[in-house]
Amino acid sequence: MILHTQEGVRYLTKESGNKFNMISTNQKISHYLHAFQKVENSLLGNEIPFLRQFRAQAIAQFENLGFPSAQDEDWRFTNIENITNKKFDLPAKDETDYQKTESHDSLLDDCGPNKIQLTFINGSFKEEFSKNIKNLPSGLKIKNFKSMIKDEPETLEKYFDSFERRDFDGFSLLNDAFFNDGLFISLAKGVVLKDEIYLNFITQSSHKDHVVYPRLLCFADRDSELNLVELNLGEIPLNYLVLSASELICAENSKINYCKVQKESRSGFHLAKIRAQLQRNSRFYSHSIALSGSLVRNNLNVALAEEGAECVLNGLYLASGQELIDNHTQIDHLKPHTTSRELYKGILNGKSKAVFNGSILVHANAQKTDALQTNKNLLLSQDCQIHTKPGLKIFANDVKCKHGATVGQMDQDVLFYLRSRGIPKEEAQKLLIYAFASEIIDQIHIETFQNQLTPILFNILMGKN
Amino acid sequence: MLQIKNLSASVDNKKILKDLNLEVKAGEVHAIMGPNGSGKSTLSQLLAGKEGYTLDGGEVLFEGKNLLTLSPEERASLGLFLAFQYPVEIPGVSNLYFLKSAYNALRKKRGEEELDAVDFMELVKEKSKLVEMNESFLTRPVNEGFSGGEKKRNEILQMIVLEPKLCILDETDSGLDIDALKVVSKGINATRSKNRGIILITHYQRLLNYCEPDFVHVLYNGKILKSGGKELALELEKHGYGWILES
Numbered sequence: 238m239i240l241h242t243q244e245g246v247r248y249l250t251k252e253s254g255n256k257f258n259m260i261s262t263n264q265k266i267s268h269y270l271h272a273f274q275k276v277e278n279s280l281l282g283n284e285i286p287f288l289r290q291f292r293a294q295a296i297a298q299f300e301n302l303g304f305p306s307a308q309d310e311d312w313r314f315t316n317i318e319n320i321t322n323k324k325f326d327l328p329a330k331d332e333t334d335y336q337k338t339e340s341h342d343s344l345l346d347d348c349g350p351n352k353i354q355l356t357f358i359n360g361s362f363k364e365e366f367s368k369n370i371k372n373l374p375s376g377l378k379i380k381n382f383k384s385m386i387k388d389e390p391e392t393l394e395k396y397f398d399s400f401e402r403r404d405f406d407g408f409s410l411l412n413d414a415f416f417n418d419g420l421f422i423s424l425a426k427g428v429v430l431k432d433e434i435y436l437n438f439i440t441q442s443s444h445k446d447h448v449v450y451p452r453l454l455c456f457a458d459r460d461s462e463l464n465l466v467e468l469n470l471g472e473i474p475l476n477y478l479v480l481s482a483s484e485l486i487c488a489e490n491s492k493i494n495y496c497k498v499q500k501e502s503r504s505g506f507h508l509a510k511i512r513a514q515l516q517r518n519s520r521f522y523s524h525s526i527a528l529s530g531s532l533v534r535n536n537l538n539v540a541l542a543e544e545g546a547e548c549v550l551n552g553l554y555l556a557s558g559q560e561l562i563d564n565h566t567q568i569d570h571l572k573p574h575t576t577s578r579e580l581y582k583g584i585l586n587g588k589s590k591a592v593f594n595g596s597i598l599v600h601a602n603a604q605k606t607d608a609l610q611t612n613k614n615l616l617l618s619q620d621c622q623i624h625t626k627p628g629l630k631i632f633a634n635d636v637k638c639k640h641g642a643t644v645g646q647m648d649q650d651v652l653f654y655l656r657s658r659g660i661p662k663e664e665a666q667k668l669l670i671y672a673f674a675s676e677i678i679d680q681i682h683i684e685t686f687q688n689q690l691t692p693i694l695f696n697i698l699m700g701k702n
Numbered sequence: 703m704l705q706i707k708n709l710s711a712s713v714d715n716k717k718i719l720k721d722l723n724l725e726v727k728a729g730e731v732h733a734i735m736g737p738n739g740s741g742k743s744t745l746s747q748l749l750a751g752k753e754g755y756t757l758d759g760g761e762v763l764f765e766g767k768n769l770l771t772l773s774p775e776e777r778a779s780l781g782l783f784l785a786f787q788y789p790v791e792i793p794g795v796s797n798l799y800f801l802k803s804a805y806n807a808l809r810k811k812r813g814e815e816e817l818d819a820v821d822f823m824e825l826v827k828e829k830s831k832l833v834e835m836n837e838s839f840l841t842r843p844v845n846e847g848f849s850g851g852e853k854k855r856n857e858i859l860q861m862i863v864l865e866p867k868l869c870i871l872d873e874t875d876s877g878l879d880i881d882a883l884k885v886v887s888k889g890i891n892a893t894r895s896k897n898r899g900i901i902l903i904t905h906y907q908r909l910l911n912y913c914e915p916d917f918v919h920v921l922y923n924g925k926i927l928k929s930g931g932k933e934l935a936l937e938l939e940k941h942g943y944g945w946i947l948e949s
Contacts, residue, residue, distance in 0.1 A: 648790075654786065655792075655804075656751070657750045657752075658783075658804035658860065659804050660803050660807045662775065668800075668803065669792075671795075675794040
């Protein structure tokens with residue numbers, strides 16, 4: 238680790254501040270540029286023109302843009318130096334042998350043993366750790382990118398990065414350039430799948446400073462219904478970086494319920510970019526549950542692209558110790574009669590920090606937009622920090638939009654009430670913390686998963702607080 | 703059971719209780735009446751262990767123990783119960799879970815075995831009948847969206863389930879219609895026993911028509927001005943508090 242910073246330190250002592258920043262920034266990105274040169278020709282789909290071009294464009298943009306800095310409005314409160322000061326490398330091939338650890342089991346094994354489970358280790362699909370993937374229900378297609386490129390590259394091309402490109406940053410561009418596998422899910426017209434599908438993205442490595450690039454592409458065709466639970470788990474006590482990218486497309490009158498859980502280790506960094514595109518009368522329910530991680534950043538962008546589209550974005554983040562959890566969401570109301578409901582709740586303890594930045598953009602012709610955005614925070618310590626910025630930008634004149642944020646401490650009257658009934662102080666506090674969180678858990682409309690998550694959340698809250 | 707000796711307390715440097723004396727023995731029902739601002743609620747909250755009061759003097763013994771040094775949960779486990787004037791709403795915590803947590807916390811503290819969900823449900827179902835609360839109240843979050851009457855009935859339900867030794871009911875009758883008052887009174891009367899003390903804090907005689915007290919005290923300006931039997935309440939109802947202050 239000292240090696241990585243040595244050069245920077247030398248420049249700091251020799252050069253002026255400005256020069257240092259410039260050179261240092263170049264150093265930070267050149268590591269990835271070199272790495273790209275090295276692996277470029279062996280990356281997945283190198284022989285496919287659209288992918289080759291896509292990667293080339295991404296790395297060129299990355300070279301141009303670099304990593305975000307504190308001067309960028311969207312990164313003002315999120316110090317990424319712990320990431321950019323290190324040189325993260327792809328894991329070696331033999332690093333992807335999964336050693337199952339005890340602690341993974343609680344979340345993995347309890348969740349739907351009879352359900353379809355797709356497991357990715359360090360960004361690569363692992364059939365041997367997946368479950369119930371033979372004899373998929375009719376209309377459901379699940380393939381990793383490798384098979385898609387082999388069997389039907391034209392289908393992949395049709396849906397891959399099919400959105401208008403907005404809001405990319407240095408991190409998401411790195412995924413665009415380096416991803417080496419991914420998961421493609423599609424559900425055919427009219428198929429309603431009640432059972433949820435589990436996507437397990439596990440990071441494990443015996444070497445420090447590894448970066449992995451998971452990728453998900455999901456398409457729900459007309460009148461179909463899909464439930465996804467994505468678990469992001471990492472328990473290694475070494476620094477690692479997850480740069481993930483997800484694209485979800487809801488065709489007319491379809492519904493995707495997408496629950497993303499992040500349970501990274503205290504030394505893990507996870508930066509995710511999630512994009513959803515909604516067509517006419519479709520619905521997208523997102524539940525983002527950030528349980529742990531040294532730094533977690535979620536960029537969630539939803540485009541309500543056609544009339545009648547509706548999204549529900551819920552989030553729950555728990556931060557303690559020195560953790561930083563940052564949620565940036567953007568909802569674009571592009572067409573009339575579109576609806577969005579957003580509720581993010583955070584519980585902070587220790588010296589942790591959280592950022593909520595919610596942006597609702599009502600475009601000029603999106604009349605009759607109905608948008609509601611709320612962020613609520615419960616601060617349990619004196620030293621934690623929350624930066625909350627709910628935001629509305631409205632360019633239409635006949636809309637119903639409301640937003641707000643609250644930051645509070647535990648209600649002492651309620652605490653007294655519980656204690657006066659004999660419930661010890663600590664237990665009463667935990668009960669109230671859990672009650673605060675349950676508003677989000679109760680809204681995950683995947684019952685079996687909800688039942689599994691409830692005790693896990695309870696235990697984490699108990700242990701953490 | 704409860705001995706309050708020369709109790710003086712203040713809030714934000716304002717003296718609320720001044721040299722208050724009261725003794726409640728097992729089996730007795732005491733009514734404390736008094737005009738607004740006389741210190742009734744301060745007294746009940748102070749006894750239950752609410753923070754924010756400064757003790758200026760005196761002491762409170764509960765079964766011989768110095769009550770005021772104990773935490774609210776310790777007081778509860780000794781058998782003290784306060785039915786709140788304004789029960790709080792607790793979104794996200796079901797009534798049943800709350801009751802079970804309280805019940806088992808008390809049992810644990812006493813070294814008794816905790817009751818499992820099934821057994822506890824049976825117990826609560828039985829007790830809810832007494833206060834005419836149907837089962838849907840148990841699954842709803844504590845007091846959330848409850849009417850005033852439902853909140854008070856819920857307080858009585860907790861009291862019946864937790865079986866305290868000393869019950870302090872802080873204006874449990876206020877805001878109740880006549881039917882709800884009867885239900886609440888039924889619950890209180892069922893709680894009456896020779897092993898239990900009850901303090902009814904109230905503005906009105908009408909609760910006392912249903913729950914007859916053994917003693918009536920008039921609290922005014924932080925101290926007990928007059929004590930008597932149940933007939934004192936009738937006089938207060940007829941003549942107000944003025945005649946006591948003049949006498």
